[in-house]
Every structure is written in C-alpha cells, then in structure tokens.
Amino acid sequence: MQADSDVRRGLFGKPLKFQSESILKCAPNTQVAELLARQAERESSFLSRAFRRAARSAFLWPEEVAELVSQNRSLTELRAIGPFIERQIRRWLDKPPRLSGRTPAIRRDFISLAEARQLLATKPEWAKNLRGDLQMHSRWSDGSGTVAEMADAATERSYEYIGITDHSKGLKIAGGIDERALEKQGAKIAKLNAVLRKSRRKLVVLRSVEMNLNRCGEGDMSPESLSALDVVLASFHSSLRIVEDQTERYLAALRNPHIQILGHPRGRIYNFRIGLSADWPRVFAEATQLDKALEVDCYPDRQDLNVALLKTARKYGTRISLGTDAHHPWQLEFIELGLAAILWAKVPPERVVNFMPIDQLRSWIQAVRIRGAATNNAVRPILV
DSSP, rough: OOOOOEEEETTTEEEESSSSSSSTOOHHHHHHHHHHHHHHHHHHHHHHHHHHHHHHGGGGGGSSSHHHHHHTTGGGOOOOOOOOHHHHHHHHHHSOOOOOOOOGGGOOOOHHHHHHHHHHHHHHHHHHTTOOOOOBBOOTTSSSSSSHHHHHHHHHTSEEEEEOOOOOTOOOGTBBBBBHHHHHHHHHHHHHHHHHHHTTTOOEEOOOOOOHHHHOOOOOSSSHHHHSSSSEEEEEOOOOOOOSOOOOHHHHTTTOOOOOOEOSSSSSSSTTTTTOOOOOHHHHHHHHHHTOOOEEEEEEOBBSHHHHHHHHHHTTTTTEEEEEEEEGGGGGHHHHHHHHHHHHHOOOGGGGGSSSOOOHHHHHHHHHHHHHHHHHHHSSSOOO
C-alpha cells in the first residue's frame, strides 16, 4: 500500500483522494493512522506518546472512523482514543490536511482490521479454509494466558489445531524457556490433549517453540528437544537494524534441518523498525526447494510478511504459514489480518499451511524433517 501526496490506493485498488470535498467519505483507518503518526512527530513528551499509541491502535479498530462519524457515534469507542485526540481527528475530517510525500517505508504496507474484514467479506469462503493458528505465546514465556486458556479461545473459533510457540532460552528478555522447561510444557500439553479428546473437542494443541536464531541461522535449543516437538518455528530477534543485504542469513536459516517455519522474516515493527532486506526471490526459491514455510506474523504491528512480499512468494510457489503471535487469548482475532493479506496477494490456498487438515499438516512436517535429516547426514564430515 503506497501513497503519494494526493492519492493512495485503497484496499480494492480504488484511488482514495486525500484532498477531496470531504475526507469523511473516503479516508480509511490507515490514513488516519498516518495523520496520527505525523502529529506524534510534531508533539513532545506525553502527547507524542499518546498520538503514537493511537496510530498503532488504528490498525485494530474494528470499524472505519468515517462510519462512526456518519452514525454520530463517539470516537472514544475506539482503542487509545480519548476526548483530546477525538477532537483532533474530527478537525482533520472537517478540514482535510495536505500530506506531503509518501508514507514512510517504516509505516507502509500495513492493513487495518476494518480493511481486512471488508476484504474477507467479499469472499467469505476463504476464511472457512482456516484450520488453525501456528504462533502464539503462553505464560510459559511472555504471554498472559495459560495454554488451556489459549486452547479455549481456539475452540471458540472452531480451530482444529494450534501451535504453542513460547520463546526459547536465548531470548531471556521474553522469558525464554530451556530444554527442561520445554519438556515439562510438552507433558502438560499431552495431558491437556487427553482432556480435549475426552470432552470430544476436536482441537489438538501442538507442541512447538519459537526458537531464537543467530545471524548464522543456528538455533539455541538441542536437536533432541526439537525432535520431540510437533512443529518448530524459528525467528530472528537480534541484529534487525542492519541495512546490508541479509540474503545469506535467510538461506542459512532455511537450511537449518531442525525448523519447518521461518517466523516474522523481516523483523519489521510499525513505526519502530523497518526490518531486514534480502534478495527475496532467492529466499523464496530456497524455501520452495526445501518445502519449508515462511510466516505471515499477523500481529498488527508486524504484518510480516507483508502483501508485497507475499506476491513475490506466490510467484515462487512458497508455502505460507499464518500465526497471530498472540500473547493474550483475545488476540487470536489478529488472524484476520493474515487471512486478508494472503487473499489480497492471491496466494493459492494449497500453499497455505494453516489450510491443511491436521493429518496433512503432520505429513508435511514429517517429510520436511526427513529431508532435513538426509541433507544434514549428507554434509556431515566422515570421522576416521
């Protein structure tokens, strides 16, 4: 989603003019977010933080601001909007400001929840393909919900499976767990799955982890502990502001025989970090060759991979995995952002990992593991 000074392409490719008889009739929440972010840059201290928080929150507003105003409703219904910021937004709506230049790259190509729901409503059968969510966190690391609470939230969404991907030991700031804790968590998950089966709930909780990767694509957990898991997701969490090309870093990660999904690949965060750059066609081609998946992290601040890169991934036939990166049970709703992104990018449903039934998902994971083990053995030096 790119913008120039006068026009921005909307969700359905329709020009959205910033200078029109009324912004009220055309401005999506993403444009309001940009106005809020720019206002934050002009303010200081408390007000700057308040506008920045409101800009981030705009991507989670369930309805367009214009809709609320047209219905004579208060904007304080929206997250992070108080009376002061409401008055500012209404002034913008009454007298649209002229924005100079394109939206900065650090804030570009993000979808709002309201936009996502509009798009998904045009093809309701698309979301019905979804079987589960493959990235979320619990109290075992930095989440606020128990594994059982996350499972309850998933059951309410009629999921077939979820992956519990608490952080691994290398990410101490996020309460990362070591091999011993991961084994204990696995035992708890096994007991929970037994309870779920007994209660005739169809949900399966998959034992997983979000393994921390170093710049060489190496993980921080033992191969033995990873082999006991149902699926392994791995992500970069450090050295994410490097401006040089990081293609080799991604290729090394994909060639790691112990992982099946590469999480939030760019490492971008809205209005905070632009993320890494790479020769993405090479990265996607390698992932396809290895039959591994790259993730769309659906967290509103991340949306990583974004739509532009998903279109490139589609050209190379790369598998795509969806994960909300939820840290609270209610955040499972973030999946709509990922569903909209892959629909917008026209990713074929057969390339979406989360559209697989549980048995097919397990078969894919097993095949990737077998291939990884064979490759690892082939390159291992012979000791004499």
